[in-house]
Amino acid sequence: MEELPVSKSEKRNGQFQNPWPEWKFMKPTELFKFLFLTKDNRNLPSDPAELDTTLPMCSTVVNDLASSDHDQVTWIGHASCLVRIAGLYVLTDPIFSDFCAPVQFGPPKMKRYRPPGISIDNLPCIDAVVISHNHYDHLDYNSILELSEKFPNIVWYVPLGLKSWFDHQISATVHELDWWESFTHSDKLTISCTPALHWS
Numbered sequence: 001m002e003e004l005p006v007s008k009s010e011k012r013n014g015q016f017q018n019p020w021p022e023w024k025f026m027k028p029t030e031l032f033k034f035l036f037l038t039k040d041n042r043n044l045p046s047d048p049a050e051l052d053t054t055l056p057m058c059s060t061v062v063n064d065l066a067s068s069d070h071d072q073v074t075w076i077g078h079a080s081c082l083v084r085i086a087g088l089y090v091l092t093d094p095i096f097s098d099f100c101a102p103v104q105f106g107p108p109k110m111k112r113y114r115p116p117g118i119s120i121d122n123l124p125c126i127d128a129v130v131i132s133h134n135h136y137d138h139l140d141y142n143s144i145l146e147l148s149e150k151f152p153n154i155v156w157y158v159p160l161g162l163k164s165w166f167d168h169q170i171s172a173t174v175h176e177l178d179w180w181e182s183f184t185h186s187d188k189l190t191i192s193c194t195p196a197l198h199w200s
Helices: 028-037 048-054 062-066 141-150 163-169
Strands: 010-012 015-017 072-077 080-085 088-092 128-130 155-159 173-177 182-185 189-192
Touching: 128 189, 141 163, 155 163, 155 182, 163 173, 173 182, 173 189
Parallel strands: 088 128, 128 155, 155 173
Antiparallel strands: 010 015, 072 080, 080 088, 182 189
16 A cells, blocks of 8 residues: 555545545445444354353453553453553543443444453543544443543543534543644653544
8 A cells, every 4th residue: 555645634525534545435325234234253152151261351450550660551342441651541442331332223243242341430540541533432422421520630632523522521621633743741641643544
């Protein structure tokens, strides 16, 4: 794939554009087929005991994380990670809900089949949250509200176009970044936004 010199995101007719020539937007019929008609190939066991053997849960004790001086990443589930870096705790794309879709419309494949590795109640004090994009499995409304209530001083880092959504949901510090923009958090950590070939 030929690399293009992409420096800033581009909007046309009110919509952000993917500048790569191989990009094709998913049609509504293709999205419906993907969500509801595609065969479920996960082959997950229906027996809970067998599921515990196939996909065992590792119980993470947050005190164990805090006792280490090393930078580390703890996988919570899907794209949600707890990152301990430069003495700060950063969450990525937090989703703690049972569904990554509106429950009333969500197909069964969008239901979580293992609980989060760490619950919101057991998280350490979160300094920052990084959101990659606005799909349900990366931007979870209920998780945003719960995190904001439990940790009111969280600083949120979001891609261009999402700050207004956050401003309507919670009272918080939200930094909106375009491609290649960076922000230094607490003089310790630089958070940068890079281009992605995706849809939203």
